[in-house]
Amino acid sequence: xxxxxxxxxxxxxxxxxxxxxxxxxxxxxxxxxxxxxxxxxxxxxxxxxxxxxxxxxxxxxxxxxxxxxxxxxxxxxxxxxxxxxxxxxxxxxxxxxxxxxxxxxxxxxxxxxxxxxxxxxxxxxxxxxxxxxxxxxxxxxxx
Amino acid sequence: xxxxxxxxxxxxxxxxxxxxxxxxxxxxxxxxxxxxxxxxxxxxxxxxxxxxxxxxxxxxxxxxxxxxxxxxxxxxxxxxxxxxxxxxxxxxxxxxxxxxxxxxxxxxxxxxxxxxxxxxxxxxxxxxxxxxxxxxxxxxxxxxxxxxxxxxxxxxxxxxxxxxxxxxxxxxxxxxxxxxxxxxxxxxxxxxxxxxxxxxxxxxxxxxxxxxxxxxxxxxxxxxxxxxxxxxxxxxxxxxxxxxxxxxxxxxxxxxxxxxxxxxxxxxxxxxxxxxxxxxxxxxxxxxxxxxxxxxxxxxxxxxxxxxxxxxxxxxxxxxxxxxxxxxxxxxxxxxxxxxxxxxxxxxxxxxxxxxxxxxxxxxxxxxxxxxxxxxxxxxxxxxxxxxxxxxxxxxxxxxxxxxxxxxxxxxxxxxxxxxxxxxxxxxxxxxxxxxxxxxxxxxxxxxxxxxxxxxxxxxxxxxxxxxxxxxxxxxxxxxxxxxxxxxxxxxxxxxxxxxxxxxxxxxxxxxxxxxxxxxxxxxxxxxxxxxxxxxxxxxxxxxxxxxxxxxxxxxxxxxxxxxxxxxxxxxxxxxxxxxxxxxxxxxxxxxxxxxxxxxxxxxxxxxxxxxxxxxxxxxxxxxxxxxxxxxxxxxxxxxxxxxxxxxxxxxxxxxxxxxxxxxxxxxxxxxxxxxxxxxxxxxxxxxxxxxxxxxxxxxxxxxxxxxxxxxxxxxxxxxxxxxxxxxxxxxxxxxxxxxxxxxxxxxxxxxxxxxxxxxxxxxxxxxxxxxxxxxxxxxxxxxxxxxxxxxxxxxxxxxxxxxxxxxxxxxxxxxxxxxx
Numbered sequence: 001x002x003x004x005x006x007x008x009x010x011x012x013x014x015x016x017x018x019x020x021x022x023x024x025x026x027x028x029x030x031x032x033x034x035x036x037x038x039x040x041x042x043x044x045x046x047x048x049x050x051x052x053x054x055x056x057x058x059x060x061x062x063x064x065x066x067x068x069x070x071x072x073x074x075x076x077x078x079x080x081x082x083x084x085x086x087x088x089x090x091x092x093x094x095x096x097x098x099x100x101x102x103x104x105x106x107x108x109x110x111x112x113x114x115x116x117x118x119x120x121x122x123x124x125x126x127x128x129x130x131x132x133x134x135x136x137x138x139x140x141x142x143x
Numbered sequence: 144x145x146x147x148x149x150x151x152x153x154x155x156x157x158x159x160x161x162x163x164x165x166x167x168x169x170x171x172x173x174x175x176x177x178x179x180x181x182x183x184x185x186x187x188x189x190x191x192x193x194x195x196x197x198x199x200x201x202x203x204x205x206x207x208x209x210x211x212x213x214x215x216x217x218x219x220x221x222x223x224x225x226x227x228x229x230x231x232x233x234x235x236x237x238x239x240x241x242x243x244x245x246x247x248x249x250x251x252x253x254x255x256x257x258x259x260x261x262x263x264x265x266x267x268x269x270x271x272x273x274x275x276x277x278x279x280x281x282x283x284x285x286x287x288x289x290x291x292x293x294x295x296x297x298x299x300x301x302x303x304x305x306x307x308x309x310x311x312x313x314x315x316x317x318x319x320x321x322x323x324x325x326x327x328x329x330x331x332x333x334x335x336x337x338x339x340x341x342x343x344x345x346x347x348x349x350x351x352x353x354x355x356x357x358x359x360x361x362x363x364x365x366x367x368x369x370x371x372x373x374x375x376x377x378x379x380x381x382x383x384x385x386x387x388x389x390x391x392x393x394x395x396x397x398x399x400x401x402x403x404x405x406x407x408x409x410x411x412x413x414x415x416x417x418x419x420x421x422x423x424x425x426x427x428x429x430x431x432x433x434x435x436x437x438x439x440x441x442x443x444x445x446x447x448x449x450x451x452x453x454x455x456x457x458x459x460x461x462x463x464x465x466x467x468x469x470x471x472x473x474x475x476x477x478x479x480x481x482x483x484x485x486x487x488x489x490x491x492x493x494x495x496x497x498x499x500x501x502x503x504x505x506x507x508x509x510x511x512x513x514x515x516x517x518x519x520x521x522x523x524x525x526x527x528x529x530x531x532x533x534x535x536x537x538x539x540x541x542x543x544x545x546x547x548x549x550x551x552x553x554x555x556x557x558x559x560x561x562x563x564x565x566x567x568x569x570x571x572x573x574x575x576x577x578x579x580x581x582x583x584x585x586x587x588x589x590x591x592x593x594x595x596x597x598x599x600x601x602x603x604x605x606x607x608x609x610x611x612x613x614x615x616x617x618x619x620x621x622x623x624x625x626x627x628x629x630x631x632x633x634x635x636x637x638x639x640x641x642x643x644x645x646x647x648x649x650x651x652x653x654x655x656x657x658x659x660x661x662x663x664x665x666x667x668x669x670x671x672x673x674x675x676x677x678x679x680x681x682x683x684x685x686x687x688x689x690x691x692x693x694x695x696x697x698x699x700x701x702x703x704x705x706x707x708x709x710x711x712x713x714x715x716x717x718x719x720x721x722x723x724x725x726x727x728x729x730x731x732x733x734x735x736x737x738x739x740x741x742x743x744x745x746x747x748x749x750x751x752x753x754x755x756x757x758x759x760x761x762x763x764x765x766x767x768x769x770x771x772x773x774x775x776x777x778x779x780x781x782x783x784x785x786x787x788x789x790x791x792x793x794x795x796x797x798x799x800x801x802x803x804x805x806x807x808x809x810x811x812x813x814x815x816x817x818x819x820x821x822x823x824x825x826x827x828x829x830x831x832x833x834x835x836x837x838x839x840x841x842x843x844x845x846x847x848x849x850x851x852x853x854x855x856x857x858x859x860x861x862x863x864x865x866x867x868x869x870x871x872x873x874x875x876x877x878x879x880x881x882x883x884x885x886x887x888x889x890x891x892x893x894x895x896x897x898x899x900x901x902x903x904x905x906x907x908x909x910x911x912x913x914x915x916x917x918x919x920x921x922x923x924x925x926x927x928x929x930x931x932x933x934x935x936x937x938x939x940x941x942x943x944x945x946x947x948x949x950x951x952x953x954x955x956x957x958x959x960x961x962x963x964x
Binding site: 090 | 407
């Protein structure tokens with residue numbers, strides 16, 4: 001998933017679904033700035049602390065519904081969603097820079113989901129590419 | 144001593160009600176294909192009971208009343224307890240492909256639910272072998288009771304929720320036991336009074352415990368309820384399904400299938416409505432603002448509204464009303480919305496009328512509670528647009544869980560029906576989920592092309608358009624040819640929404656696969672090949688999934704599996720190949736294998752080693768009778784259920800719902816077979832008249848079954864408009880002759896056996912049960928490959944084989960003395 005985003009050192013990346021913070025740390029090694037959103041408070045707090053302790057100063061975390069992205073820091077060069085959604089959230093597409101890429105698993109939780117690569121062309125039009133079947137926890141759940 | 148006829152009838156009624164109720168319960172907690180497992184396992188109980196009675200025949204002979212009462216009680220309590228325990232088993236059909244332990248869970252579930260049927264079968268089987276002179280009457284009461292039970296449960300499910308119905312069935316078992324107590328003149332009589340009291344108090348006490356149905360955590364409803372803030376707002380139950388309304392105030396549903404990625408519009412607040420915990424539809428709030436439903440313009444299903452002006456619209460499968468709202472948004476002149484489940488319509492009409500902006504009270508909207516196909520066949524109205532809604536859930540659909548759900552909505556004959564109700568220039572629009580590699584969309588395209596061929600259209604390709612978004616596809620079939628200006632509109636519509644063109648007349652491959660990019664332009668290549676008569680057959684043959692048009696004879700639209708693709712799918716298991724395997728089909732295969740193994744283990748092996756070996760095999764009568772007993776009773780076991788299951792399928796279309804078809808067909812078959820069985824008691828044992836009756840019965844079965852192959856489709860087409868009660872009467876009239884004759888061979892065989900080798904009666908009962916177990920699964924598997932016509936023809940051949948195997952009276956020996964070691 002990281003590879004499919006073609007991240008450059010100057011990129012600003014949004015991650016939806018912080019979890020333990022591991023993926024945010026991976027992205028932070030490649031990009032200049034990482035913004036990561038988590039909906040579960042305990043996870044968000046612990047990941048924030050962990051990433052700070054590890055010295056990741058280029059990661060900013062937030063508690064919230066990832067569906068709406070992070071308008072304040074938009075647009076992003078790349079967006080990675082690490083939880084499955086039933087839809088591709090329009091606000092995330094809006095917050096993607098022209099030429100930017102988003103990777104997102106789409107489908108029901110614990111059912112067949114597809115990893116989809118969304119690309120916003122320079123002229124603003126959107127294209128998608130189904131990558132492979134995957135299995136993620138839901139985007140908005142108690143998990 | 145008289146056999147307990149009325150108790151037998153009531154026990155049979157409750158057992159059959161229990162069988163149908165289990166189908167309902169399993170549809171809620173698991174998926175539809177468990178129906179097949181349930182039918183099989185109930186018959187396995189009957190087969191295993193035959194073995195048990197065989198082995199314990201001597202011991203049981205002097206203990207008939209006690210044994211009968213004990214088994215009546217066992218059924219009463221196990222019918223409730225076994226299901227409640229079964230719910231606790233963490234069986235997950237989705238995991239069968241990779242989790243070996245799931246097979247063990249399935250086996251445990253299978254054996255657990257067999258117990259109640261085993262108990263009932265013990266009662267009936269023992270009565271048959273104890274009162275050999277009354278075999279036809281006992282069998283007759285058994286069948287009549289079962290027939291009444293099949294109808295009774297449907298009434299019960301309209302009145303009670305499925306769990307309460309379960310408690311009532313357990314209590315009816317107690318009532319039957321109390322009646323047996325009285326019929327057998329046992330003492331003390333207060334015991335029967337006590338049983339009746341328990342039967343009366345048990346359902347309310349259990350109902351108060353409020354034991355929940357434990358729906359699979361992998362069903363959409365369970366998954367949705369894990370989302371923060373969600374809660375169940377309302378529940379409605381009927382034989383047509385359990386509707387669960389869920390509200391999610393914290394995280395909105397935002398249900399907008401395949402919404403274009405070019406829009407930032409969002410749906411208004413929605414309530415999720417789940418049918419049997421799956422297939423989420425939504426009720427969308429309508430605040431009266433004209434743009435509230437502007438987002439529906441960014442669905443692929445909006446395309447026909449850009450091609451038609453103020454159309455008269457028919458929506459098949461209105462569900463929560465999204466398609467109706469879409470039609471309103473585009474200013475449809477009139478909207479006829481067809482919904483199968485009256486409780487669904489009631490939610491929008493009454494419970495959530497304000498929330499939905501009194502949608503169904505609008506003057507240009509009419510709601511019809513009916514089955515889609517039946518409504519169309521009965522209607523004389525012509526429409527500009529017929530929309531077939533996307534009601535099945537994407538997740539379950541993509542996992543192949545509907546693989547063996549018959550659907551008469553997407554068959555060639557169905558599409559012809561829809562198209563004949565289109566005005567000149569009118570369109571049929573069918574939306575489906577996108578799967579990669581393509582399955583539904585191409586199968587639908589193939590079905591539409593076949594339908595147009597069937598209507599005598601010379602160039603079907605000039606009437607078809609296929610587009611797709613990242614998640615849905617929409618097929619348009621026009622009553623007339625698409626003009627250049629139509630195509631220009633379609634291209635612009637797709638360009639504005641980043642939708643892809645799959646097919647339009649004159650399209651070139653370079654135009655395909657531009658926005659939602661696949662490895663190859665599968666949709667365009669497939670559509671083009673399917674329209675090319677020279678290439679079609681070879682394309683269908685080499686395509687890795689079954690996309691041959693669905694027909695009324697093989698109505699498995701969602702069955703895409705090809706055995707030839709299995710090695711490749713298995714080899715791809717480490718790289719995501721397993722989801723391409725259809726899980727519904729897999730479960731059926733596993734159920735079939737289990738049924739055969741369990742039959743052999745529980746029925747044949749113990750009988751052979753434990754019983755027949757005890758007999759002196761030198762006894763010529765045993766040797767002479769073994770072969771025909773096996774052939775005769777095995778053939779009857781397979782054939783009876785083949786015909787019954789094929790008829791259920793044929794009548795689904797006529798009676799407009801699978802559950803009604805099961806109720807009416809099963810009860811019809813059992814009632815009339817019961818009468819046939821009673822009639823056979825008039826025939827003298829071991830005489831030429833028995834053989835003649837058998838030949839005549841088989842001739843009538845063969846003649847009427849084969850005649851119906853051609854007659855039923857035509858007759859049903861003509862009679863689809865008649866009201867429901869009249870349909871039930873017509874169904875019974877059609878079933879009567881064939882079912883009456885199907886009731887004759889079994890008791891006639893047992894009766895003949897009672898005079899030749901009575902010791903073999905329980906064995907024959909076991910063989911018949913064993914065959915019935917296999918036939919339930921075999922019928923479905925056969926139907927997916929050779930169609931229901933093939934199933935009926937096979938059944939007829941088996942009846943003929945049984946008649947040929949039946950020994951001629953003059954050649955038979957008189958009842959011999961059988962010696963035991």
